[in-house]
Amino acid sequence: MTSVELSAFMADFATAVAHVEETGERVSCTDGGAPRAVLLCASDLAELEHFAQRNHDGPRPRPTAAREKSLGPVPQGPYTRYLHVDGVRMTFVRERAVAAELRSVEELDWLERNAAMGRQGYMDPKQAAAFKEFLARQPPVGDGIAWIAGSWQEQRPFTVLEFIKGRTCEEVALAYGADPQDVADGLLLHQVREWDERGGSDDVDRVLVFGEAGGWTWLGYHDFDHAISRRLDPPPPEQITLTATSAKGIYDFSYSKDGEYQNPYPLDDSLDARRDMYELIWYTPSEAPFAPDAPLGFLNPHMRRAEESTEWTDGIALFFAGLERAFGVSLPQDGITSGNVCCARPARRTA
Known part of the structure; x- marks a missing residue:
């Protein structure tokens, strides 16, 4: 110099x-x-x-x-x-x-x-595109979530699946209205199932099931009586929500970053920032589900890689497989099937 x-x-x-x-x-x-x-x-x-x-x-x-x-x-x-x-x-x-x-x-x-x-x-646009392709080709973390897509469509074992970044599962469970004593005791899902079988109750349909996998807190629950609060303050860095309503054939996907909803459509200033959730039945394999300029456009290559590299044929299972690759989300298949996962009843429940 x-x-x-x-x-x-x-x-x-x-x-x-x-x-x-x-x-x-x-x-x-x-x-x-x-x-x-x-x-x-x-x-x-x-x-x-x-x-x-x-x-x-x-x-x-x-x-x-x-x-x-x-x-x-x-x-x-x-x-x-x-x-x-x-x-x-x-x-x-x-x-x-x-x-x-x-x-x-x-x-x-x-x-x-x-x-x-x-x-x-x-990364410049060319590097970012190449990196996106690289990520989309990575295998899912753990068991992934595509395995639960079929039963989830029938609202079994849960109506709602959520994945939350940056918060511990215990913290989220308590914020969602879980019984603190159940959380502290480490109540397991199979215990509630056994109580139901012996006593003829239906507590298993009211518990909040939770755990951690792949850097995410995952939650599974029904919210038939609105006992789950579903609120976090401040909002988490990332949040994915999947909701099944089989009686109406409605299956929703939503994704938020820092509390800001990521719209499935391109936005202009005149439109409401939250136009709609994305209905999973709209997804057609081999067709990009989102416009490239939509906030959710980054998911397209992950869906394509799931179509190319998995054996799933059902559209919703393929969409779940794409989410596995995009976000690294996972659910413990053996744990949920056997009931060896943590759960908690609502804090305010009737006797």
């Missing part, structure tokens, strides 16, 4: 700015030989600012004392220098376009450190 004393730079900034603008190379400005500031092209600074704002590692360092009072724009050759109020940062303009910026070494170090962290989560 080219180096110049700050006093020489101030006397002839046009030469340094032209060099930066033409070559893209940065110029180091020193004060008594010690690095004090860096001149860089405006596009480089714009990129750093863009990515740095995605990550904030402490406050941005700012000069605390002005080196020089800002007396107005200073023209030199084709360039005009604008001195910021702190007397250190400078902007250089040519023909109404910003050509270069001067930033302190400390501020530039902060920007580059934060930009490096911000870039880690960024």
Whole structure:
């Protein structure tokens, strides 16, 4: 990197700015030989600012004392220098376009450190598409959820399946109105089934069954008497809800991020942000279920991979297989079948 004393730079900034603008190379400005500031092209600074704002590692360092009072724009050759109020940062303009910026070494170090962290989560459109294809080809985690699709359509063993990210299963169960004592005792589903068989009750249809798999909390329940609250505050980072109403042939899928519903349709400003849930019977294998510009358009390649790499033929089972690949959701087949999974009765239940 080219180096110049700050006093020489101030006397002839046009030469340094032209060099930066033409070559893209940065110029180091020193004060008594010690690095004090860096001149860089405006596009480089714009990129750093863009990515740095995605990550904030402490406050941005700012000069605390002005080196020089800002007396107005200073023209030199084709360039005009604008001195910021702190007397250190400078902007250089040519023909109404910003050509270069001067930033302190400390501020530039902060920007580059934060930009490096911000870039880690960024992929250009081509990379993102390739990564999406890669993820869609991955096998499901654990047992997946396609195995339960058939019985779920008949509302067995649950009417509602939910998958919640970022909360423990016990935390979610209590928030949904589960009996704290049942949660603390580790009540198991097979115990409730056995009580029902001995006493002729139907508590098994009222319990909230829950567990964790693949980084998600999963829930299975009926909500015939509205005993389940289904509310979390604040909303979880991600939430998937699948609801079966076999008597009406209605099977719904919804997905939310940070409490914001992800609409199955492209949106425009004039439409309600939540137009509809997605009905699973609308899904036709070999056809993309969502428009590419819909919030749920990212699911399309996962559905296609499920069609190509599984033996499921039922549309709802295939849709579930696509969700396995998209989100890594899973349900323990042996645990649910045998009843060796945690459950809890509603906290406010009649005797």
